[in-house]
Amino acid sequence: MKSVTTAETSLFNFAQFETSKEVQLSLYKRLLKPRLIEEKMLVLLRQGKISKWFSGIGQEAISVGVTSALEKEEYILPMHRNLGVFTTREIPLHRLFSQWQGKKSGFTKGRDRSFHFGTQEFKIVGMISHLGPQLGVADGIALAHKLRNEKKVTAVFSGEGGTSEGDFHEALNIASVWQLPVLFCIENNGYGLSTPTNEQYFCEHIADRGKGYGMEAHIIDGNNILEVYQKVNEIAISLRKNPRPVLLEFKTFRMRGHEEASGTKYVPQELMDTWEKKDPVTNFQQYLLEQGTLTEEQDTQFRKAIKKEINEHLKLANAEEPINSTVEEELNDVYAPFQFTETKPTSAKKEIRLIDAISEGLRQSLEKYDELVVMGQDIADYGGVFKITEGFVEKFGKDRIRNTPICESGIVAAAMGLSMNKMKAVVEMQFGDFVSSGFNPIVNYLAKINYRWNQNADVVVRMPCGAGVGAGPFHSQTNEAWFTKTPGLKVVYPAFPQDAKGLLTASIEDPNPVLFFEHKALYRSIRQEVSEDYFTIPLGKAAHLKEGNSVSIITYGAGVHWALDHLASNAEIDADLIDLRTLQPLDEEAIFNSVKRTGKVLLLQEDSMFGGIMSDISALIAEHCFEDLDAPIKRVASLPTPIPFAANLEEKYLAKHRLATSLEELLAY
Structure with a gap:
């Protein structure tokens, strides 16, 4: 690999960051590994042995530095250019190679590609192509830690292009309002596909946006591994003691195309030349050699060992048979496994309205499940616009009965994060019509996640719906058909109080995402004798x-x-x-x-x-x-x-x- 001059290494001034030689060598090996894997993958891509590649060459210091600063039990939500997250968490390489080849030893049974996967074993939650929702998922994961009083940080990645999405605003706003310990790691790498930053946002630094959220923000040199590691480590230690969100803007550059087929013809050559001199691997290598922390012999040994590991694990992945499956297997994996046990209704009954039955089912579920959190607009002290959660705050507290900002997409994503971190969530749409603002995370995240990588979505979305109350075009829709065609979702629509209560409690028990429709015109017009104690009615029975x-x-x-x-x-x-x-x-x-x-x-x-x-x-x-x-x-x-x-x-x-x-x-x- 080409070395650089001392004058060039002074770009980074590594010496100002006090780290031990052991840490420096560890960081170097961690930095080297994704680079060597990438170089091998680019060869395999040219040979047609993998179908696509999103290169992170030139950005490795961010992934490696952030992951090294976090504890192993802290969640990281990376993007498709963050190979260093996966390698630093020491995922066996043959499993990564199998994932990229669509084989069984990967993480998605061949159902999704590249880095579109997660693994609870390594506390990594992969992105989906609709970039924004993962920012809100990080909020939910961090909220679960905070509610359990666990001193943990959650780190989530996005690019400067992703900050243009509404989900970015929603996620930062939620995290700020709830003071969640989230590190929002924005890799400002110059281009969103071919769109330069000056066409992406109209402020000098993305970090400047932190002020608008009352949020601490930092600009970090994303090509300086010691700066990334030391600053993120200091911030993470602080967040564990004093939970709050922090916006981190990592200045870096994308040295290759958005994906390899894109090329980089749209990038001025002089810009490429400038950033090539700032390569995070070659500069850190030269610094360590100059300081005597690393010898040429050690460097050669490190590279040989990593290349040997790559080749051995590639053999394992290549030897694996192409993925195969049955129709039954494919259908069974759409939903998370759930062994429903019916809780029979008791003989003690009282006549109540449909709205009261829903409130009672929700209250009894909160009593049954300490890990259940209810979120929605105006549901706390006000009790919701239909008063279904009236009095809940006094009984369960504001941690579990949470008023939310007006941001349906961010809250649905946060509910997904709660589920990932061992909790349950019920989200109340103030009106079912407003679910359109949270449509993406429901149909593209919650619905697909178990099929993709065996992660349940323990989320119920309550949907006050229907006409007959003179509410007009934006408060009267019954939009169940938007969801009945989406594999992975369950859709419930009761007509009677007894059914409403028993089906709601069963929906909350179910680890799969449920859209629970509640007709507003029936809320107070339909009465029935309803069993007083907790009971369930199985879903899927007319x-x-x-x-x-x-x-x-x-x-x-x-x-x-x-x-x-x-x-x-x-x-x-x-x-x-x-x-x-x-x-x-x-x-x-x-x-x-x-x-x-x-x-x-x-x-x-x-x-x-x-x-x-x-x-x-x-x-x-x-x-x-x-x-x-x-x-x-x-x-x-x-x-x-x-x-x-x-x-x-x-x-x-x-x-x-x-x-x-x-x-x-x-x-x-």
Whole structure:
């Protein structure tokens, strides 16, 4: 490797950082390892033996220095240019090589590539391509440590491009408001793919943003391994004693393309030449040689040993058979394993409203699970806009009943972090409509994470939803179809107080992500005798409300009550009525049994028609019950418009307005 002159090493002034020779040699070996692996990977890439590579050459000092400063039990959330995090945590190289080749000894069973994985064994949580959510996940991990009074720091990486995302603002804001011990490590490496920093942000330093969050911020030379290690170590020690977030901007440069196919033609050559002189490996090597801390012979031995390890572990990975799987295996890994044990309801009952049943189920779950945290806007002293958590703060305290800033994406991501760090989370969307602001972490992080690397997402998102209360286009949607099509999510939609309580407690027990829909128009209008003690109802089981032989009415949510009201007024209709209760997983058996008995089916949903869940249920019935049908399948849904505010417009919008006519037409067929 090319050495540099003494004048060039003075760029870093390593001598100002007081570290022992043992530490310096350890850091050098740790710095050397990812560099040599990268050089080997670039050869393999040219040979077509790996499919893609995101190079961190020139940035190794940041990954190595930060990881070396943290304790082994402290979580790190790296990016795809942070190979030094993985090697410094001493992950066996053959497992990394197998991961990059999509083989079984990797961490994702061939289901995700490169550094898109995590491992609880090494306390590493890998990124997803939507960069921002991992910043919020770090908040959740740190919150769990803080709630348990554990003196630990969490470090999360992003690039300067990632700081343009809203998730960056949300994560820093949450961490600042809650004073969480998070190190936000921003690698300012000059370019986001091909976009230079002057087109990415309009301030001199990213660290300057810390002031806006009331947050301590530091600028660190990301190519100086001793500066990175010493400063991060000092800050981490301080954070363990006095928990708070810190923004770290590491000045560095990306010496290769965003990924190898991108190249670097868009980078001025003079800029490349300037940063080449600041190479973190060659400069530190020269300094150690000059100081006598490292000899040429030692350096040669280090390199030989690392190359030998690389080649031996590559042989292990190359010898491994290509990944294979079965359909059953693939389907089984979508959800985290969960052995549901039903807690039967007691005979002691009291008549309460649906809203009271939800509140009671939530309260009893908080009593059962000390590790459960409830988060949402205005849910603490105010009790939530629907008063479901009224009085909870007095009983459980503000640590567990947490008011959040208005940042749905950051809070859903934080809930994921709590789950990663051995806790449970319930997130209340103030209105289900607002989930669009937290959509990305739900469908791309929570839903996929168990399938990707066997990490459960123990998160329930409560969704006050539905029309009929004159709330207009932004507070009345019933948007369950956004989620029923996403593998990895469970979707629950109760219509009665007893079901609402038992299904909510079961959802909280379940280690998988659950979207729990609560119809606002039913909150205070529907009453029922509800078991007083804690109980659960299994997800995925429909309720058979009425038995009949002429027609099957299959519905859920408010549609159940529309159907019941209509049948009560038309006693001559011999209808079989199914309340789905859970939309994912779906009780297909109950649906098919009903249709086969009656021969006619009406599918009723409050959502608009196209793309709604009843379209899929219609297809299932057509596939499995075609020969049993005596009439075309009838779908009844709301109009394909946003939901209007005025009462007479809303009434005509709703599927309820077309139920009687549609049922009459079907029965007459």
